[in-house]
Amino acid sequence: MSHGHKIIAAVAGALLLAAGSFLLTYSAPAESSDVLLRGLWGFALCGAVAALGVGIYGLAYASTAKQQRQEQQRLSEGGAGFAPDRLDERPVRPVKFWYTMALLLVGAVFISSAAGTGMTLSALLDMPARIWEFSVQMVGGVAQVPDEEAREDWSLAFDAMLESVAIAWVGTVVGALFSLPCGILAARNMAPLSIYIPMRFILSVIRAVPELVFAVAIFIPLLGVGPAQMGGAMAGAFALGISSIGTLSKLISEAIEGVDPGPLEASTAAGATHVQRIRWAVLPQVLPEVLAIWLYRFEVNIRASAILGALGAGGIGRLISPPNGLFGQRPYDWEAIGITLFVIIVITMAVDQVSGFVRHRVIHGAKVRQKKSAKPGDGAGPDKKQAAAVRI
Template sequence: MSAPRPSEPSKTKETLVWLTLLVVFGGAVFLSNARWSQITGIFTDGWRYLQLMGEGLFQNPFAEPYSEYWSLAFDRMLESVYMAWVGTLLGAILSIPLGFLAARNVAGPVTVQVTRVFLNAIRAVPELVFAIILMLPIFGFGPVAGAVALGVGAVGTLGKLTAEALEGIDPGPVEAARASGARQFAILRWAYWSQVLPEVISFWLYRFEINIRASAVLGVIGAGGIGSLLGQLFSRREWEQIGITLVVIIAVTMLVDSISGGIRHRIIAGSGTKVSTREKAEAAV
């Protein structure tokens, strides 16, 4: 006789967990005091605004004043890209020494703890706060304040990611360099940094993508870029130019994301060159 089939495990605990989550979610929706009756406005007022913004997109882009709209939108978007690029470079440069000081396999425990607290404090403050409190009073209105705010904001994230990458390296090259009598700087440069460089560069590129989006928000408070243009247009309710500006933002952001993603993949995965069957056979022989 075959052994009896084991009984199916009870799903009571799993069911209770899902019911509890459902009740919590329902309570949060009820206590949010949201005006759910206004959600139908998405299909009425929202569609009307989309139509107003779309009117400028179907006009001749070389005719006045639409050529000026497109030109101004691209100029301000390039300014946002420049802000993001400068901010990323600034954050990357500052994050390198902080990443080494925050890595447990590089620095001492006290230095690591102090550096990590500093990086956590930077990450806890949004770039918008840096721009309003620190950068605008120092640099005034314009893209310089926005670029520096993005750079300072990037230090916290890039420093933490660099430290984690350093902690995950292969200790073999480090031990070999120390056994050969290499100096500390040479060990940091060739045993530590050379191992994490591809991964760290991918972090920088990803932060550049984030900074492009953040630069649009900083522009609303006068820190330059496409956000400052959008703030002016919304205040004047110039819907045709708003539609053109939004399309430029979406197009440039998607282009930068695509290029940056391709570069990151190439850095991490390599060239991806395929080996032919004949080459594999010759190698096996």
């Protein structure tokens, strides 16, 4: 297909997109759905603009092609041409016509999606000013001299955030206790096919269900909703624990499948049982990675517990979720919101740093510091040798 035919096909496709989207705006589904109607109008507008742009490009290309044909005709009639030079020997740059058309299609889908959700350009332009205004109010709430009301906001935020950390820790421990045996049973090199396939299926089902569904559909009706004394914290902890089992077991099973087969073969040759093979040939290899995975899941659960709290599963989320939280009041109390967000950020960063240090220590081990050798004449004789390394 020549370049001119590509341009014609692109113009025709853009016109068909615009015309089809315009006609679909009169359909029954579009009339019953505002989101679909706005999205179709966005597609129609993008198709029309794309057709216009490609059409203008085609006219420019047509004029260039006409000049090329005239030059070819002049040369064929014996006219003097240009002598080739080194620049004419450069490779021809590949044409990215369809790549550009694909980018235009992605842009059209983006614009139609923005139009379908009701996004407006005015709200986007007003966003920087609003962000600055609200940020100033939140920083003012954090930096103010605490009065009685501010001290109460700080106390509530710290208590709720510590509750979120406790929920995340309980959920992580529950997930860790069950994930190791489930991960072993889900490893291809540790379990027979009759156990491996059902376990993989069960773990896939657990991973397919978000922790929000576990909390709202199962544990909140069973254990209660609200702060810790009303059962919401326990509901959030168990929801995070069940969800953690699916993710942690998959990661642990993959780590077990990647172990060095040499110790396994050696233990089998020595007559070890299956449990002994796991204890002495598998766990020493994967335990540092498993501990790192558990700690990383703890960090993830801290963020997830804040979201579950907005649904009534305890934690910091209950302070900010409507209708009784900070975002349920009108106008918003941005000073209290700033205090709450500051507490969330500080405690989350602190937990991340501690968890990252422990995870690095588990994976890479303790640092070893070399001690300087004794200088001659400092009283250290040949029999008094110093240690070569000291653990920190």
